[in-house]
Amino acid sequence: MTRTLALETIDKIGQEVALYGWVATVRKHGKIAFIDLRDRSGIVQTVDTSGKIKVGSEDVVKITGIVKKRPEKMINPKLNTGTVELEIKNLKIISKAAELPFPIDTDGYDINEEIRMKYRYIDIRRPRMTKNLKIRSQVTTFIRNFLTKRDFVEVETPMLTKTTPEGARDFVVPSRLQKGKFYALPQSPQQYKQLLMVAGLERYFQIVRCFRDEDPRKDRAYGEFTQLDLEMSFVEQEDILQLTEELFTQIVTAIFPDKQILQSPWPRISHKEALEKYGSDKPDLRVNKNNPDELAFSWTIDFPLFKEQSKDDFFYGAGSAKFAPSHHMFTAPHPDDIRFLDADPLKVRGLQHDLVLNGYEVGGGSIRIHRPEIQEKVFDLIGFTKEQKKQFEHMLTAFTYGVPPHGGIAPGIDRFLMAVLSEPSVREAMAFPTSSSGQTSVMDAPSEITEDQLKELGLILRK
Amino acid sequence: MTRTLALETIDKIGQEVALYGWVATVRKHGKIAFIDLRDRSGIVQTVDTSGKIKVGSEDVVKITGIVKKRPEKMINPKLNTGTVELEIKNLKIISKAAELPFPIDTDGYDINEEIRMKYRYIDIRRPRMTKNLKIRSQVTTFIRNFLTKRDFVEVETPMLTKTTPEGARDFVVPSRLQKGKFYALPQSPQQYKQLLMVAGLERYFQIVRCFRDEDPRKDRAYGEFTQLDLEMSFVEQEDILQLTEELFTQIVTAIFPDKQILQSPWPRISHKEALEKYGSDKPDLRVNKNNPDELAFSWTIDFPLFKEQSKDDFFYGAGSAKFAPSHHMFTAPHPDDIRFLDADPLKVRGLQHDLVLNGYEVGGGSIRIHRPEIQEKVFDLIGFTKEQKKQFEHMLTAFTYGVPPHGGIAPGIDRFLMAVLSEPSVREAMAFPTSSSGQTSVMDAPSEITEDQLKELGLILRK
Numbered sequence: 001m002t003r004t005l006a007l008e009t010i011d012k013i014g015q016e017v018a019l020y021g022w023v024a025t026v027r028k029h030g031k032i033a034f035i036d037l038r039d040r041s042g043i044v045q046t047v048d049t050s051g052k053i054k055v056g057s058e059d060v061v062k063i064t065g066i067v068k069k070r071p072e073k074m075i076n077p078k079l080n081t082g083t084v085e086l087e088i089k090n091l092k093i094i095s096k097a098a099e100l101p102f103p104i105d106t107d108g109y110d111i112n113e114e115i116r117m118k119y120r121y122i123d124i125r126r127p128r129m130t131k132n133l134k135i136r137s138q139v140t141t142f143i144r145n146f147l148t149k150r151d152f153v154e155v156e157t158p159m160l161t162k163t164t165p166e167g168a169r170d171f172v173v174p175s176r177l178q179k180g181k182f183y184a185l186p187q188s189p190q191q192y193k194q195l196l197m198v199a200g201l202e203r204y205f206q207i208v209r210c211f212r213d214e215d216p217r218k219d220r221a222y223g224e225f226t227q228l229d230l231e232m233s234f235v236e237q238e239d240i241l242q243l244t245e246e247l248f249t250q251i252v253t254a255i256f257p258d259k260q261i262l263q264s265p266w267p268r269i270s271h272k273e274a275l276e277k278y279g280s281d282k283p284d285l286r287v288n289k290n291n292p293d294e295l296a297f298s299w300t301i302d303f304p305l306f307k308e309q310s311k312d313d314f315f316y317g318a319g320s321a322k323f324a325p326s327h328h329m330f331t332a333p334h335p336d337d338i339r340f341l342d343a344d345p346l347k348v349r350g351l352q353h354d355l356v357l358n359g360y361e362v363g364g365g366s367i368r369i370h371r372p373e374i375q376e377k378v379f380d381l382i383g384f385t386k387e388q389k390k391q392f393e394h395m396l397t398a399f400t401y402g403v404p405p406h407g408g409i410a411p412g413i414d415r416f417l418m419a420v421l422s423e424p425s426v427r428e429a430m431a432f433p434t435s436s437s438g439q440t441s442v443m444d445a446p447s448e449i450t451e452d453q454l455k456e457l458g459l460i461l462r463k
Numbered sequence: 464m465t466r467t468l469a470l471e472t473i474d475k476i477g478q479e480v481a482l483y484g485w486v487a488t489v490r491k492h493g494k495i496a497f498i499d500l501r502d503r504s505g506i507v508q509t510v511d512t513s514g515k516i517k518v519g520s521e522d523v524v525k526i527t528g529i530v531k532k533r534p535e536k537m538i539n540p541k542l543n544t545g546t547v548e549l550e551i552k553n554l555k556i557i558s559k560a561a562e563l564p565f566p567i568d569t570d571g572y573d574i575n576e577e578i579r580m581k582y583r584y585i586d587i588r589r590p591r592m593t594k595n596l597k598i599r600s601q602v603t604t605f606i607r608n609f610l611t612k613r614d615f616v617e618v619e620t621p622m623l624t625k626t627t628p629e630g631a632r633d634f635v636v637p638s639r640l641q642k643g644k645f646y647a648l649p650q651s652p653q654q655y656k657q658l659l660m661v662a663g664l665e666r667y668f669q670i671v672r673c674f675r676d677e678d679p680r681k682d683r684a685y686g687e688f689t690q691l692d693l694e695m696s697f698v699e700q701e702d703i704l705q706l707t708e709e710l711f712t713q714i715v716t717a718i719f720p721d722k723q724i725l726q727s728p729w730p731r732i733s734h735k736e737a738l739e740k741y742g743s744d745k746p747d748l749r750v751n752k753n754n755p756d757e758l759a760f761s762w763t764i765d766f767p768l769f770k771e772q773s774k775d776d777f778f779y780g781a782g783s784a785k786f787a788p789s790h791h792m793f794t795a796p797h798p799d800d801i802r803f804l805d806a807d808p809l810k811v812r813g814l815q816h817d818l819v820l821n822g823y824e825v826g827g828g829s830i831r832i833h834r835p836e837i838q839e840k841v842f843d844l845i846g847f848t849k850e851q852k853k854q855f856e857h858m859l860t861a862f863t864y865g866v867p868p869h870g871g872i873a874p875g876i877d878r879f880l881m882a883v884l885s886e887p888s889v890r891e892a893m894a895f896p897t898s899s900s901g902q903t904s905v906m907d908a909p910s911e912i913t914e915d916q917l918k919e920l921g922l923i924l925r926k
Contacts, residue, residue: 003697020697022663022865040614040665058865095833097865121861124662133664137617141607151503154600155894159622159648159672160634160686162908163916171623171636172912172920173648176676177685177901180924181909185622185636192895195905199587200485201596202503209622209672213639222640223623234466234483370558394905398584402485402521402560431618432655438640442658442857445625446644449635453626457635460923461643 001064007041009084012067019044019063019086020094022125023055025105035088037063043079046086053088058097058125065089109424113435120432120441132429136417138255140207143228146247152203152230157192159185159209164391167328169213171223179458185211188410190330191395193231194368197406198398205230207413216436219418219425223434227363231408237351237367240407241268241299244355244363248411252295256420262287262296270302284359292422298356305333305350306381323381327352330395331366332407333374341374345381355411357419365409372399464527470504472547475530482507482526482549483557485588486518488568498551500526506542509549516551521560521588528552572887576898583895583904595892599880601718603670606691609710615666615693620655622648622672627854630791632676634686642921648674651873653793654858656694657831660869661861668693670876679899682881682888686897690826694871700814700830703870704731704762707818707826711874715758719883725750725759733765747822755885761819768796768813769844786844790815793858794829795870796837804837808844818874820882828872835862 004017021039028034031051036043046063055061065086076082101119102111104126116123123129144154163170163184172182186192188210196204206229216222232240245266252259262285274281281303285296306323323345325331333341334349341348351367369375375396379389417429427433432441439445454460467480484502491497494514499506509526518524528549539545564582565574567589579586586592607617626633626647633647649655651673659667669692679685695703708729715722725748737744744766748759769786786808788794796804797812804811814830832838838859842852880892890896895904902908917923 060865060867095866098863121658121661122864133618134616141611144604148604153597155596158895161903162906162910163912173634173636175909178909182912183909195584198584226619400561401585402523403558404523432621440624443625446638446641446646447625449626449645458925460925462921462923
């Protein structure tokens, strides 16, 4: 007999079917046992009247039986299969389940997170988590279809790449073939996407893993995050804002129909106004912050191109200069402000745009510099040494072979999901997040490697 | 004036339009210059009769002018815009191009590959390369839609994970927060996808980057590759083969209509027969190997579960035992052969299936072990020490909480594209491949890191 899903039973009244799944609950009333069976489509109630079936919660089973229509007053409106139940003819236990380390019929927020992560494969059975993962998949599929329909090409860029002084701390990967040297995991595909514009692709995107070795924060996962990385040629900032706005509006309409976008078109707030009026460059514009259905999108624009370097800044002490890019070093200065680059760099606005949702910075982007002489000027203002500049020589070289004006944006997928799902942490929207202290879910990593591996990589552990 | 794409000119005869793109060629006939403009949609001929325009190949330009219908005998059937040309009113150079390091109007196979990779952003302008990247994007989009329509959920699994003795050599990432310890980059998400089956997702896929530090081979890229990773619960081998066959057949029909699948359903050949009849477990079943349009898909099945350990084997010397998994340690033994596990392990067939295309192994998969006692038995036969077994303890633990029978497959995206595009190397289907000696495209990596970085990671370079 081919398999019937729980949800399909409602169309098979009177038929004999075979169901496969997990025992969600067992409730006994004298000789009668009600066994809720759960599979990927939902839950259906099955009934044993023999009194002989012995089965436990979370056992994996095959149940055959006849689908019966429930009497009107026995209909369960909480189940989408509530109009039927299955009269069990046979139940076979495929895999016994030991007692779970924690309940999965609650939202799970009050369970110690370390334990949830150790048994993440059980934690995901929790309906909230299953739903979050399914929605994540729907969102990324939606994005891909939206963009490919608009001539965007998804291009995969390397994960083993070059360490560059780009902002945050790199993760590095020791090279075995060239001992003493290292690859870096990408903080973002920023340079590659700009090179793809030089290559003439014009419209690139990628849903891509990025890596930053940043110190733990409460609502983050350590080490990795996923962003929608996109870049367009022959566009102005306006084009990027419009495309992004249309994309996110359509995502909300299609996948989160209960959510309300508060203002459309999204408000655009200058960096100066945001600080003065809201005290933050990512203002929370919700009317009622306790209403989880409110989505207050906005743009923050007109950022200063530079800020003063501070000790916390990655570029601190790079050279003699005292400026750090407030976005990143590839952001173009506002055309009206190029004249201030020499005399008063802090006065120059950058063509940066930050996507803000409910007080979170969900993504940032900019129009990029495409003139090599401006790029060099910015490197000088940051104070790059000759050696540091040499690390970006390929970009300056690329810009001599015919480069289109270009720009883009990189919204964070985890961060967007956290905001739209009203979750307290991005980890609630990821399958196997690494804890904020750097411990992986389920598997015990980081872990020691063998002396042979160290030798092969040309490394010694510092005592 | 809003931008018009080259291809859109054919519908705008008599109109004034603005085009943006690259100068593909300049041909002068006396005072008349024919300037081919290239953008993402194609090429259109523009004409300057003023004799005053000075422009060079690969300059990025904006051209405004009037679209004219070409006289019947001037139509260029080689261009999809061959029925029109643009009479230039104004040409503005947006970005000058220096002379390219190599031509891009050839197929490029005869150009030194190191040079192609150094200037990959120019190499991609080559029509063959642009086409390969666009097709790659179409293929992955097609796969995602095919699977999501069938209830599959795309789940992202971690890149910073645990080193395990799983087959090939790991890339490792030193931990800053736990000095002396390391993450490993995944060789495949094998364990995570099995854990997602324990989690009840039932149908998982991911188009995912995988990492193996393997010694260089001519037709490969070093270090990274991309696979379609998929796993299903409550299925038999037959279900996986059928789904895969339908997926690839539909990809070929939709994206490679000129290609012919030689046999359908795909032949299924036992490992024994493949070796005896073809001398290879990935036989090339094409009738005419010089015909690039022939696609000979086949399955190799009934592999032995174990082979004898050899010195080349990753498990060599793992313990006192002498067996190595011929696929991987999670592959289920054929139910008819479980009885041989004790007495004659080499006689046991595994439920493994290899997808073969034109003599390449494009992917492998299997029905997995879901009974913890069988999994332990296999670990013992490989000769895992207690310590090595401990590294997989989480899998054995997971299997005690109700695990569905499951299995899957992982076709290589790069390898499939190489075969279907008749390319000599997977590198021709990747944007920025790493050379077989481990050197990255465009950027100079691997490279040295600073003493401060080494210190922060608790590492010393071996002299």
